[in-house]
Amino acid sequence: MKNELLQELDARGFINQSSNLDGLNDALNAGRVVGYWGTDPTGDSLHVGHLASLMLMRWFQKYGHKPILLVGGATGRIGDPSGRDKGRPMLNDEQIEHNCAGLRKSIAKFIKFGDGETDAIMVDNYDWMKNYSHMEFLREYGTDFTVPRMLSMESVRRRLENGMTFLEFNYMTFQAVDFLTLNQKYNCTLQFCGADQWGNSVMGVELVRKKLGKEVFVLSTALITDSNGEKIGKSAGNAVWVNEDKTSPYEYYQYFRNTPDDLVEKFLKIFTEIPLDEIARLAKLQGAELNAAKRILAFAATEIAHGHDAAVAAESAADALFAGGANSENIPSIEINMDGQMGIVDFLVAIKMFPSKSEARRMIDQGGIQIDGDKITDWKFEISPRDEIMVQKGKKTFLRVVIK
Numbered sequence: 001m002k003n004e005l006l007q008e009l010d011a012r013g014f015i016n017q018s019s020n021l022d023g024l025n026d027a028l029n030a031g032r033v034v035g036y037w038g039t040d041p042t043g044d045s046l047h048v049g050h051l052a053s054l055m056l057m058r059w060f061q062k063y064g065h066k067p068i069l070l071v072g073g074a075t076g077r078i079g080d081p082s083g084r085d086k087g088r089p090m091l092n093d094e095q096i097e098h099n100c101a102g103l104r105k106s107i108a109k110f111i112k113f114g115d116g117e118t119d120a121i122m123v124d125n126y127d128w129m130k131n132y133s134h135m136e137f138l139r140e141y142g143t144d145f146t147v148p149r150m151l152s153m154e155s156v157r158r159r160l161e162n163g164m165t166f167l168e169f170n171y172m173t174f175q176a177v178d179f180l181t182l183n184q185k186y187n188c189t190l191q192f193c194g195a196d197q198w199g200n201s202v203m204g205v206e207l208v209r210k211k212l213g214k215e216v217f218v219l220s221t222a223l224i225t226d227s228n229g230e231k232i233g234k235s236a237g238n239a240v241w242v243n244e245d246k247t248s249p250y251e252y253y254q255y256f257r258n259t260p261d262d263l264v265e266k267f268l269k270i271f272t273e274i275p276l277d278e279i280a281r282l283a284k285l286q287g288a289e290l291n292a293a294k295r296i297l298a299f300a301a302t303e304i305a306h307g308h309d310a311a312v313a314a315e316s317a318a319d320a321l322f323a324g325g326a327n328s329e330n331i332p333s334i335e336i337n338m339d340g341q342m343g344i345v346d347f348l349v350a351i352k353m354f355p356s357k358s359e360a361r362r363m364i365d366q367g368g369i370q371i372d373g374d375k376i377t378d379w380k381f382e383i384s385p386r387d388e389i390m391v392q393k394g395k396k397t398f399l400r401v402v403i404k
Contacts, residue, residue: 003028005063009219011276012269014056016195019205019218027189027217028065032117035060035190036182038070038125038175042091044102045243048255052221052270053192054110057120060192061111066118068188069107071100073126075174100124106242109305121186125178144210145173145203153199172200179204180211189216195223224270242305248332249306253314254397256298264293272300331390333400344369344381351401353393368394 003025009015018024027033037053039046046054057067073096091099104122111120132140150156150172159168179201182188193201201218208216240255241247247255259267265283268274274282274296282293295315303311317331334351342350348360348369361379363369369376370392371383383389389401 005059005065008059008063009056012059013266014052014059014221014270015219016222017198017218017220019202020215023215024190024217024219032065033190034066034068034182034186034188035192036068036070036179036188037192038072038075038178039103040072040076041096041099041103042076044099045241045246046103046106047239047241049224049239050106051110051242052224053194054107055270056192056219056221058110058273061118061120064118067111067120068182068186069104069111069120069122070178070182071103071122071124072178073100073124074129075125075171075178077126096126102243109242123182125174125181128181129174129177141173141177141207144207145176150203153203155196155199172203175200176203176207179216180207183208183212183214183216189214191216191218193218193220195220244306244310249302249310250314250317251332252305253298253302253311253318256301257294257318259294259297261290264290264297267301268293268297272297272304274300331398331400333402335402335404338383338385338403341382341384343379344371344376344383345379347383348391351391351399353391353399363393 005028006015006021006025015021035057037057039050057069061067076091076096076099107120107122112118113120113122150169151160153172156164156169156172175197179188179191191201191204198218198220201220205216205218208214240252242252244252256267256271265279268279268282269276272279282296285293299311299315302314306314336350344364345357345360348354348363349357354360354363360369364376364379367375367377371381372390373392385403387403389403391399391401393399
C-alpha cells in the first residue's frame with residue numbers, strides 16, 4: 001500500500017477487509033475520494049463500539065477526503081439482522097427523529113461538518129427510500145439480487161435458524177440501494193463498515209457494478225470487544241456512550257483508564273491520534289509504568305470526544321479520588337429522594353449501582369462497597385439521609401448521590 005492514508009490505517013490496525021485494496025489504493029492516490037459510513041438510529045448516542053469506524057472516518061477526513069455520515073431512517077424502520085439472534089424492536093417516527101439528533105451530536109464530536117470540499121455532510125436514507133412503493137422498488141431492483149446470493153450471507157444464515165422475517169430479509173437490499181444512491185448523488189465510491197456489516201456492504205458494490213458499470217469499494221474495520229471478548233454495544237449491556245448525558249466525561253475517561261494491559265497499544269492506535277512512534281514507546285512500558293500509558297490513553301480519548309477542559313477535569317477528579325482527595329465535582333452523580341434511613345441493599349439498587357438486590361449483596365459480601373470511604377460488609381447496614389453520599393464500587397467506580 002503506497003497511499004499514505006491506507007498506510008496510517010493499516011499501521012493503526014483499522015483495516016480488517018477490503019473489496020479491492022489495490023483499486024482503493026489507486027483511487028485514493030488519484031485525488032479526493034468521497035466515502036460514507038452509516039448507522040441506524042436505534043439509540044440517541046453512539047458508543048465506544050462505533051468508534052473504530054468513526055475514528056477511521058476522522059483519519060479519512062484529515063487526509064483530505066470527504067466523509068458522508070448516513071443515518072438510516074429507512075433501514076432503522078426494518079432492523080439489521082447482522083450479528084443478532086432476534087429482530088430489533090420497531091421504532092416510531094418520533095423516536096427515530098429524536099435518535100437522529102442524538103447521533104449527529106455524537107458524530108460532530110469527531111468529524112467536521114460544513115460546506116467545504118472535505119467537510120462532512122449528513123444524510124438520511126429515508127429521504128429517498130420513502131419515495132418508493134413496494135411495487136416500484138421490486139421492479140427497479142428485484143432482479144438485481146438473487147436469493148442464493150442473499151442466503152449465502154452469514155448475517156442471513158444465522159437469523160434463519162431463529163425465524164428471520166421477510167422484513168429483515170430486505171435489509172441488505174436497502175443498504176445496497178443506499179450506496180448506489182450516494183454514488184449517483186455525490187460520486188461516493190467508498191463505504192466504511194464494521195466487520196459484521198461486510199455482507200450487506202458488498203451487496204452495494206455489486207449493485208453499483210450492475211446498474212452503473214462502476215467500481216466502488218468497501219473497507220471494513222474489526223469489531224471492538226471488551227476484556228471478555230464480547231462485542232461492545234448497547235444490546236449487550238456494556239456500552240460506554242459518547243454523549244455526556246448518557247456517560248459522563250469522567251466515566252468515559254475511567255473506561256479508557258481501566259483498559260486491560262494487553263489492549264493498551266491497540267486502544268492507543270485506534271482511539272487516539274498520538275503518533276505511532278510515541279505509541280511504540282508507550283507500548284514498551286511494563287508493570288506500574290504501564291499506568292502512565294493508560295493515563296495518556298484516557299486523556300487523549302476523552303479530549304477527542306469531550307474537549308480539552310473536560311479531559312482535564314476528568315483526570316483531576318480521578319487523581320483526587322485515588323489520592324484520597326475530596327474533589328467530587330466531576331464525578332458522576334444521581335439525585336434521589338430519601339425521607340429516612342434506607343437499607344444498604346435497597347439504596348444500591350435505588351441509585352442504579354446494581355440491577356438487582358442479589359448482585360448488591362454479592363458485592364457487599366466481597367467487600368467491594370464503600371460509603372463515604374468506609375467499607376460496608378453487613379447487608380443490614382442502614383444509611384442515614386444527608387446532603388451528599390459518596391459511593392464506591394470496587395477500586396475504580398464512584399458515584400456521588402445527592403439527597404433531595
